[in-house]
Amino acid sequence: MKITDIKVTNFSQPIPPILRKRVKGQQVISLVRVVGEDGLEGYSMARANGGVSGDVLGEVITKTLKRAVVGQDIGDREKIWQLMWRQVQISYIPIFALSAVDVAVWDLAGKQAGLPVRHLLGGFRDQIPAYASSAFLDEPEEYLEDARMAVSNGIKRYKIHPFQDAARDIELCRGLRAAFDPEMTFMLDVGGTYDRPEALRVGRAVEELGFEWYEEPLPHYDLEGYRELSRDLDIPVIGAETVPGGVYSTALYLRANAMDMVLCDTYWRGGITGMIKTAHLCEAMGVKIVSHHGGSPLMNLANLQVLCAMKNADYVELLVPEDEYIYGIKSLSLVDEQGNARAPQSPGLGGEIDWDYIGDHTLSEL
Numbered sequence: 222m223k224i225t226d227i228k229v230t231n232f233s234q235p236i237p238p239i240l241r242k243r244v245k246g247q248q249v250i251s252l253v254r255v256v257g258e259d260g261l262e263g264y265s266m267a268r269a270n271g272g273v274s275g276d277v278l279g280e281v282i283t284k285t286l287k288r289a290v291v292g293q294d295i296g297d298r299e300k301i302w303q304l305m306w307r308q309v310q311i312s313y314i315p316i317f318a319l320s321a322v323d324v325a326v327w328d329l330a331g332k333q334a335g336l337p338v339r340h341l342l343g344g345f346r347d348q349i350p351a352y353a354s355s356a357f358l359d360e361p362e363e364y365l366e367d368a369r370m371a372v373s374n375g376i377k378r379y380k381i382h383p384f385q386d387a388a389r390d391i392e393l394c395r396g397l398r399a400a401f402d403p404e405m406t407f408m409l410d411v412g413g414t415y416d417r418p419e420a421l422r423v424g425r426a427v428e429e430l431g432f433e434w435y436e437e438p439l440p441h442y443d444l445e446g447y448r449e450l451s452r453d454l455d456i457p458v459i460g461a462e463t464v465p466g467g468v469y470s471t472a473l474y475l476r477a478n479a480m481d482m483v484l485c486d487t488y489w490r491g492g493i494t495g496m497i498k499t500a501h502l503c504e505a506m507g508v509k510i511v512s513h514h515g516g517s518p519l520m521n522l523a524n525l526q527v528l529c530a531m532k533n534a535d536y537v538e539l540l541v542p543e544d545e546y547i548y549g550i551k552s553l554s555l556v557d558e559q560g561n562a563r564a565p566q567s568p569g570l571g572g573e574i575d576w577d578y579i580g581d582h583t584l585s586e587l
Contacts, residue, residue: 222257222294223257223258223295224255224290224292226291227282229587230585230586232252232275234268237356237540238356238542238545240270246272248268250517251267251279251282252264252265252266253266263326263331263332265321266520267317267320268516274584276585276587286322290304298323298494316465319495320490320495320520321488321492323495324570326492328570330569337568338523339564342530350561351537351538352536352537353371354539354540356540361397370541370542372405375560377560378536378560381397387422394407395426395430398430398431407432408436409427410436410437411437413437413438415439416439417449424450424458434457434511435456435459436462437462438450438458441461441462442464444473447460447474457481457482459483460483460484461474461483461484462513468495468502471483471502475503483499483508483510484512485499485512486512486521488516489513492523493523496523510531511535511536512538514546518546518549518550518553519570525537539562549574549578550573551572553571
């Protein structure tokens with residue numbers, strides 16, 4: 222089946238909790254629609270925030286990538302990805318535009334085949350444990366309440382986005398461990414804001430507390446700092462979440478022994494195709510991938526589909542409170558009483574578009 226068109230509908234959405242302390246204004250979500258010659262459509266969602274119009278991403282998709290993709294066969298997904306990656310290199314298009322088109326192509330391919338995307342990828346399981354991921358909050362009591370909410374929803378794995386102040390962060394981690402010991406597994410995600418001495422000090426503290434992993438303590442470009450930290454700490458040090466270059470720069474981090482595990486998602490890694498390339502690279506080197514949230518409900522469904530097809534992943538990330546991150550699609554409950562996220566059985570990604578919601582919030586059509 223040939224691809225005949227790519228369309229973008231931009232709609233407004235409040236800034237989600239994870240970004241509210243760092244980003245102002247509304248965010249604009251770009252619903253990307255890849256159309257097949259039989260009329261079927263595949264969907265994904267990109268996002269723009271900080272006052273940027275969704276038309277920026279939309280124009281890249283409909284004026285640059287569309288020329289490369291329309292007319293291609295839906296079965297030639299590697300070829301399509303390579304054509305788009307070439308535009309990343311020569312036209313400096315944002316990786317988010319490529320990712321959104323690639324995910325929509327896979328959604329369309331799954332619908333055409335009548336299969337969930339994970340089955341197109343080979344399939345490994347139909348569910349994976351979820352971990353809850355906090356926003357950047359103001360007080361320790363807010364984290365305690367947030368973690369209790371996760372436990373009440375059956376999730377006993379909780380990633381802390383802390384104050385980004387080394388001393389306060391250590392106290393926060395100690396307080397949460399004491400409050401929930403031993404029922405909760407904890408992770409710490411700093412967002413790349415420590416210097417090297419701070420990163421080592423906090424790393425030793427969370428290592429002593431038995432945290433599952435230590436995420437992005439340093440800026441992602443500090444390759445030597447990550448190598449030293451990975452050497453000096455026993456707790457797994459992970460990163461490369463937003464590093465440019467996708468799978469190709471990830472290879473540099475792995476060769477440098479700069480990461481114990483690699484963050485991976487469909488939005489920052491170049492779609493489903495880019496994520497599976499990264500996952501297989503890591504698997505070949507004996508390294509696990511760690512789920513990063515996809516930034517929108519459809520992209521996180523894409524994450525779930527890929528993670529259920531990969532052996533070297535343990536969890537899927539769910540930002541909480543979850544209802545603030547489910548928009549533009551009809552309500553979808555993924556987590557069971559054991560805290561596992563179960564992948565939808567329907568073809569493609571498994572997300573049903575809420576056209577009434579989209580229509581009520583539409584800003585532009587491209």
